[in-house]
Amino acid sequence: MSGDPLVRRWTRAVRLRGAFDDITCGVPLVLAGAVLGWRLGGATAGVAAGAIAALVLAAILWRRARRFGTGWLVRQLDATRGDVEDSADLLFADPAALGALQTLQRQRVAARLASDPPVLRTARPIRALAVAWAIGAITIAAALLWPTMPRPVLAPNTDGGPVLPGVPRLVGQRLRIVPPAYTGLPARDLDTLDARAPQGSRLIWTLAFSPEPRGADLLFLDGRRLSLAPRAQTWGGGAVLDRSALYRIRPAGARQLDRLHRLDAVPDQPPSVVVRAPRHTLTIATRGQRRWSILVEARDDYGVAPVATLRLTVVSGEGEQVTFRERTLTLGGIGSPRQRRFAVSLDLAALGFVGPGDLVADLTIADTRAPLPQQVRAPSLILRRLPAQAEQSTGLDGALRSALPAYLRSQRQVINDAEALLRQRRALPAADFAAKSQAIGWDQQALRLHYGKFLGQEDEGSEHDLPTAEAPATPVLGRAEDVLAEYGHTHDDADSATLFDPVTKARLNGAVEQMWQSELALNQGDPARALPYANRALVLIKQVQQATRIFLARVGTGDLPPIDEGRRLSGVREGVTRDDLALAPEASDDGGAARIWAALAGPPPSAGALDAVARWAGSGGAKGVDPLALSAALDAARRAPGCGPCRERLRALVWQGLRRPPPGVAGRADGGRIGARYLDALGGGR
C-alpha cells in the first residue's frame, strides 16, 4: 500500500470493495472449517478451527489489500482515463527527477484529475464467490449429514458386586461375536458376557470400568490370559473361540474376583450323508444293465461344498485274473447349501465295466469349513456283475460267496508270470527284464504279506486308514464285506497265533518263508531261481487250504482245584465253602460321587471336599455332568466358602453324576409291645 495520500484517497472505495468481496468469499470457508472442527472434535475444536480460519482469512485480507498500490492505480488510470494520456505514473514520480516537459504534463494530468477525480472499479469475483460458497455449503452439509459411526453403547453390568471407593469395577460390557465367514452368520452384539457361538468365531470384548484401572485382563480358568487394551474410555480385546471356556474379568487393582462367565464353542458338525440310491451298498447288476444311478444326499449345519469327488474302481476279471482301474469324477450338487443332492448316472460301458466283476463307487463330500473342510465318505457302493455260471444259481448265497473275486494275485499267477517272463527273456532288453521281474516280485511280496497276516505278522505293506472323517478319502475295496480285516485284525503274537492248529501254522510258516526266497530272487531279476521257491510255496498253500479243522485253545481250565480223592464220592460236605461261588461285588462307575455328595452337605465344605470334587471331575467320573458348569460351580464354592446357594448348585451337579445303586431293602417297625399284642389278638386266623 502506498503512503501517498492521493493514492489512498483514490483507491479507498476500491479497497473497501475488495475487502468486502474477500470477506464474502472467506466467510463460508471459515464457517465450514468451524463446523468441520466441531464435527470431528467437539465444540472446543470447532471454536478453535473457526478462530484459526478467521486468522488465516484476516491475513489473506491484509495481503490482498496491499495489491491496490501505486502501480495498480497507475495502470488503472492509464487504462480507464484517456485524459491522463498514459502519464499517470508522472503523478507519483519524484518531481525532482522529472524534466520540464514531464513536469508540465504532470501538472496537466493532475489538473484534469483534480477537476474530475477518477472513479475506480474492480470486477466483482462472481466465480470465486460461487466456488467459495459452494465449497462451504458442501463441506458444512457433509459435516452435518455424514453418518455418525455407531459408537458401541455398552450394556450396564448387572452383577451387582460391592462398590468400593477407588477400586475399579466393571460398569459396562459388550461382547461382539463375529462368526467365521464360511458359516454365513451375521456378527452380533451381546449385552452379556456369556456367549454361545460357532467354533472359530472371533470374540471382541468392549468393557468399561469405573474408576479407570491401570490395566485389565481376561483370566481364563484354564490358565490363559488375555490383556485388554485401553481405548477411548473403554478397554477392548479379542480372541478366537476355539474351545469352550470359563473366564473372568479382572481389572488391575480389583480386590476380589468377578464371577465366572461362560463361552460355549459350538463345533461345526461334519456333513451327514445318506445314500438314497442304490438302496444297498452291494447291488447285483441285472442282466443287460447299462447304467447305474447313484443319488446321495448330504446335510450340513452351515453348508455342503458344491462339488464332491466320486472315485470309481472297476474290478474286472475273476479268480486269479483280476485287474483294477480307477477313475475320478467330480460331481456338482443341486439344492440349497445346507442340503445338497449329488446324482450321477454312470454309463457302464464307457467305464469299461463290461464283464463280470465289481464297480465300486466312493463318494467323498466336504463341507465349507475353513481353513480345512471336513470330509465325509459315503459308504462304498458296489455294483457286482456275476459270472455266468454263478448267475445261473441266483438266490443261493453260497454260490455267490464262492465267486467272490480275490483281490490279490495268487501264487499260481506269480509262477505263471515268472514262467512267461522266462520265455520272453531273449526278446527283452536286460533292463526291461529286470523291471518286469521286479514287478512280479512286488506281487509276490503282497501275497507274502497277506499270508503273513494270518500268522500274526505285522502288516507292513498296507496302511490302515482310520475310519474317521479326517482320514484322506481313499477307496477301500470290498469295504462292506471285509469287516474282519478292517476291525478284527488278529494281532496275535507271531509264535502263538491261535487261529490255526500247529500243523497248519507250520505249513503257513513254510509257505511264507518260500515266498520270501521267491520274492528275493524276483527282485534281483532272477525268475529262474525264484521258481522252485514259488512252486514249493504253492504246494504248501494248497495243503493249508485243504486243512479242515481250526484249532481253538481251551482257556480258563488251569485254575481248577485238584480233586480231593479222600472225599470223592463220599457225600461229605463239611468244610466245603461257597467262597468260589460268591458273586463279585458290583463296581459303581460314578467315581465315588455319593461320598462327594455327602461330604458337601452341611456346614461349609472343607477344601478337601472341594478337591475331591475337582479330582472327580478330572478323572472322568462325572459322566453326564456339564464340565464347564461343574468348573464354574466349583470355582464359586471355592471363592465363597460360606455361600449356601453356591454349595447347593455344586451339589446339584454332583447329584447329576450319581448312579442309582442297586435298590436295597428298608426295614419296618414292629410297633413295640402294643403292636405285638394287637397282632396276637388278631390271632392270624383266616
Add this chain to the structure above:
Amino acid sequence: MTVAGVTGAVLAIAVALAWWRLSGWWRLAQPQGRSRRWRVALLVLGQPIAATLLFLTLFPPHVAVSEHRTLTIATRGTPRLAMLSPGDDLVALPEAAAPVGTPRAPDLASALRARPGVATLHVLGQGLEPRDRHAARGLAIRFDPPPLPRGLTALAPPGRVAIGGDFSVGGAAAGVRGTAELIDPGGARVAATPLAGDGRFVFTGAARVPGPALFRLRLRGAGGETIEDAAVPVVAVVDPPVRVLYLAGAPGPEVKYWRRWASDAGLSTTVRQAVGGGLMLGDPVPPLGVAMLSRYDVAIVDERSWAALAPGERGALTAAVRGGLGLLLRATGPLDTSVQAGWAGLGMPVADGAATAPVRPGDAREPELTRRVLPLATPRLVPLIRDAGGAVLAGWRALGRGRVAVWSVTDDFALVTSGFGARFGAQWGTTLATLARARAAMPAAVDPLPQAGRRIALCGIRQGSVVFDPEGQDTPLLPDAAAGGCAGFWPRGAGWHTLRQDAALPFYVYPASALPGIRAAERQAATLALGQGATGVRPPRALSRPVPSWPWWIAFLVVAAGLWWLERAGRSAS
C-alpha cells in the same frame, strides 16, 4: 376370712353400736322428752336393714345365667367384608385381618373367659389354630369351610426309603389345572403328571445316596407358570441286611438274577436250588425248623420246593410265620392240589394257576412278562405289585406276627436282561421290605411335615437325645414318660435338623411360610372334626353372674335417709 366376711363383721358391730347408742339415749332421756316408741322401734329395725343393704351394695349376690350365647370368631383368612348378621358378637383372633374396630383377643380361651355363657362358636375364615382347639372343645361349632387356597393341599412325603430303592410321594392340589412335577436334587424332572379331577397324584422316585436329599414338588399352571414349589425330604437309610432263605424248585434265570440283585443290594442270602433226584445246588440248608427259621427274615418258596418239603417242615414254616417270618410263595408253574391246599391253609386265595397271562409293562421299552392267573385281586390280600393295567401281580396278608405273600410273575428276570435291572431290584426291594420280619429297635418318629414355629412331637426317644439345627445349635430333649416317651420340640428355623441319639436321624423342617394350602386344609379338617365331636353342652360348670349393685345402693340411701329423718324429726320434736 374373706373381704365379705370382714365387711359383714364390721357392719354387724356397727349395728350393735347403733343399738347400744339408741338404748343409751332412750334410758338417759327424760320420760317426757323421750321419743315416741314407734319411732325408736323404727330406728332399731332400720339399722340392720341399712347395714344389710350396704353389704349387698358392696357384694351383690350372684345369680345363675343361662348358656345361649353365640360367639363369632374371625380366624386366619377371614375376608374383610365378612357377612355378619346384626347383633353378632364378633371377636378377631390375632391371625385374622378383621375390620377396624373389631375387638381382638389374644386367643380363643381369653375371648371365652371374657364372655361367659357362650355355647356356640361361629368360626369365620379357615379354621382354628392348634392353640385354640383345646378351648373350643365342648362348644357347638358352626363352620362353613371356605374353598381351599390354590395350590398344594396335601402332601405325603416318603417314609423309610432304602438306598437305591423306590419311594412314593403323594399329594393333592386344589384349583390347579396344570401339571405336578417331581424334581430331583440335581434339578432334573423325575416324573410329571397332569392334574385333573380331584387333583391327586402319586410319584415314584429313586433315592440314590444314603442320607438326606431334598427333592422338590412343583405345581405348574396350564401356562407352565410355577404355582407352588414345595420341598420333599427323602432320607435313605442303611438298615441291617435282611436275611433271606430262598428255596428254589429248580435252577433258572430267575434265581440267578435274584441272587445277583440280592448280592448287590447287600442282602444276606441262603439259596438252595434243587436239580432233581434229591440233588441240591447252592448253600446247604438243614431241615426247616422254627429255631432255624428264626435266623431268617424272609423265606421264598416256590410251588415245587413247597411240594418237596416234609410235612413237619411246612408246619415249622407256618409256625415261624406266625412268629414274625415273612413268607413269599412263588407260583412258577401250575399248582397241584396238595400245594393249593397247603397254601390255602396259609390263607392264600389260590387256583390251579394253569393259565398264564401277559403282564402289561409300564414302559413301552420294557419286555412283556408272564404271570400265572391267580385270584389275587381279592379283599383278603393287600396288593403288593400291580402292572400298568392294574392287575395284581403279588399280594400279601398278615398271619400272626408275620406276613405271607403270593407272587405270580414267572419271568421277572427279563427286566434285567433287557436293561431294567433297577426296576427288577425296586420291585424285589419293595416286596421284601413289606414282608421281612419287623424290627424291634427302630429309630425315633418325627411328626410329619414339621414347620418352623410349630410344635412337633418326637417319639421313641431316650434321655440325652439332642436335636441339632442347621446352624449346628443343639437342643436337648426332655422325653415325657406320661406322653409315651415323646418330647416336644419347637423348631426355630427351616432346614435339615438332626436328631441324635444312637444314630443320627435327619428330618426336614419347612419354612414358616411354606405349605399354606396344606395348613389351611389341616385347620379346616380340625375345626370340622371339633364341630362334629361337640354336643353343644358344656360340661356342668357353675356359671353365675353378680346382679347389678345400684338397686341395693339406692335402697340403702333411701333407708339411711329415712333413718336420718327419723332421728332428726325425733330430736326436733323433743
